Amino acid sequence: MTESTQQDSAGSDERLGVMIIDDHPLVRQGLASLINKSSDLRVIGQAPDSQKALALMAEKEPDVAVVDLSLAGGSGLDLIKEIGRRHPSVTVLVLTMHDELFYAERALRAGARGYVKKGEETDEVLEAIRQVRRGEVYVSESLRSTLIQRAADPGPNAPSSAVESLSDRELEVFELVGRGEPTREIARMLSVSVKTVETHRHRIKEKLGLSTGTQMVRYAIRWVEREAGAPA
Numbered sequence: 001m002t003e004s005t006q007q008d009s010a011g012s013d014e015r016l017g018v019m020i021i022d023d024h025p026l027v028r029q030g031l032a033s034l035i036n037k038s039s040d041l042r043v044i045g046q047a048p049d050s051q052k053a054l055a056l057m058a059e060k061e062p063d064v065a066v067v068d069l070s071l072a073g074g075s076g077l078d079l080i081k082e083i084g085r086r087h088p089s090v091t092v093l094v095l096t097m098h099d100e101l102f103y104a105e106r107a108l109r110a111g112a113r114g115y116v117k118k119g120e121e122t123d124e125v126l127e128a129i130r131q132v133r134r135g136e137v138y139v140s141e142s143l144r145s146t147l148i149q150r151a152a153d154p155g156p157n158a159p160s161s162a163v164e165s166l167s168d169r170e171l172e173v174f175e176l177v178g179r180g181e182p183t184r185e186i187a188r189m190l191s192v193s194v195k196t197v198e199t200h201r202h203r204i205k206e207k208l209g210l211s212t213g214t215q216m217v218r219y220a221i222r223w224v225e226r227e228a229g230a231p232a
Contacts, residue, residue, distance in 0.1 A: 016063040018129060019060070021071070023071050034122050048072060050074040050076075077107060077110045092111060093138070102171070114139065116138070175220070176189065179224055183198060
């Protein structure tokens with residue numbers, strides 16, 4: 001039996017069924033071990049990418065899908081939207097290394113019910129799974145404060161407003177550019193071709209009204225610094 005089709009053999013098991021979708025085998029294995037040690041949760045499937053996740057989900061209807069945003073050959077945000085269309089009863093929790101300031105709002109708008117950064121305490125991950133399945137929204141206290149502040153003072157003239165016009169994949173590329181990553185490294189990190197990254201960079205320039213690549217890089221750096229709370 002392959003890793004992507006593992007299933008608890010106890011047919012009468014009343015624990016919540018969890019599916020793990022992450023392109024790193026060690027992450028999947030570690031998370032599965034953690035979940036299966038709990039008294040109320042069990043892993044019923046694992047998948048490394050969107051295509052395999054959706055195929056497995058059609059076979060086994062999990063209660064909760066734990067989804068990374070960076071998946072080989074596709075965007076976790078797109079997968080969240082597709083899960084909502086095909087399997088509306090499945091609750092999605094994002095578990096990712098991506099900065100919540102950049103992606104949490106998009107993930108929640110896509111249909112996720114919670115957002116947890118990798119590296120958090122193991123008890124927090126388990127509690128997040130339970131909480132989102134209860135119908136609650138799970139985010140960190142710092143993010144909750146940020147979302148409340150943004151709702152109270154949206155700042156329509158802020159530089160981040162123009163960035164909202166970017167697609168989810170363009171935002172990924174834009175953030176990595178702002179963090180100083182070269183095109184080839186971005187392509188490797190997102191599992192796409194260099195040409196695809198160059199196309200995204202061109203579209204980002206057009207959407208932000210920028211003339212040159214240098215202007216786009218400077219804009220991206222300033223945006224990353226501002227969103228991360230660093231001095232401008």
